[in-house]
Amino acid sequence: MKDNKIKWLILAIPTLTIGLWEYIRHAFLLPYMSMELGNMLAPFIVLAVTLTLVRSLFSRLEHSQKALQREKASNAALEERERLARELHDGISQSLFLLAVKLDQLDKIAPEGQVRQLGAGLRETVRVIHEDVRQAIANLRLPPYPADAAWVVPLRQLLGDTADVTEAEAEFNWNIPEGSLTDKEKVELHACVREALINVRKHARAAKVYVLGEADGSGGFRCAVEDDGLGFIGDPLQRPGRFGLRMVKDRAERMGWGFSLERRGDRTVAEWVKRGGQAG
Incomplete structure (x- = not known):
């Protein structure tokens, strides 16, 4: 039922109720009921009808208005995502392309020696950043997922x-209940898992990659990204250029989660643990 029709019914029902009551009273009840009693009963009859029919109509109207607000919010979010995607493409992406062109020019000027080695390293960095920007643009242009899968489905993707x-x-194995995490925890955990998967993509050369999410039954969880790739030597958090991993560690510490990155058998495991009863 359309909103306008609901509004007209809300306005019309009390009037129709009084009219119908007066007709029934005068046509059938007048010999058995005094005018004073009929007048006294009229507001109670209107109130009873209002509490049943009109209240139900108000509930439907409120539900319709909320659905309209959600649709407007969704459209606004889509427009904002598209705007951000355009800015990334027209700004950062184009700047990276120009930087790559200038690096090619540098190779022609200094075809040998340390300058060429430095240029090769910069070119690889530009390539990786450009790949990340393109992925970010693609993700922004995807429609947002429904609220009940807004953070789990992108992890699988x-x-x-x-x-x-x-x-x-x-392999994706996830059984952390949707309602067991706060919105902030979902955002932070998504960011951590994303950075770990990007690290696997760039460095691991893995044949198998796993994302695991397990609830501990008391409000906590264990989340892990595992791969059977090359692994690492020493502490990867202290290696130059590993800013992403250090940011992951900082995020986990701010949330009060345990974080570890270690080699376990033939797998490299990045793991986040929230103890049950711990505030999010």
Whole structure:
């Protein structure tokens, strides 16, 4: 039922109720009921009808208005995502392309020696950043997922993208209940898993990649990104250029989660743990 029709019914029902009551009273009840009693009963009859029919109509109207507000918010979010995607493409992406062109010019000027080695390293950095920007643009132009899957489905997609790029097998095993995490925890955990998967894609050369999410039954969880790739030597958090991993560690510490990055058998495991009863 359309909103306008609901509004007209809300306005008309009390009037129709009084009219119908007066007709029934005068046509059938007048010999058995005095005018004073009929007048006294009229507001109670209107109140009873209002509490049943009109209240139900108000509820439907409120539900319709909320649905309209959600649709407007969704459209506004889509427009904002598209605007951000355009800015990334027209700004950062184009600047990276120009930087790559200038690096090619540098190779022609200094074809040998340390300058060429430095240029090769910069070119690889530009390539990786450009790939990340393109992925960000693609993600922004995807429609947002429904609220009940707004953070789990993108994690599965990230794993699939990583597997496609690295030609690895992927396994996604997730049983953390949707309602057990706060919105902030979902945002932070998504960012951590994303950075770990990007690290696998860039460095691991893995044949298998796993994303695991397990609830502990008391409000906590264990989340892990595992791969059977090359692994690492020493502490990867202290290696130059690993800013992303250090940011992941900082995010986990701010949330009060345990974080570890270590080699376990033939797997490299990045793991986040929230103890049950711990505030999010």
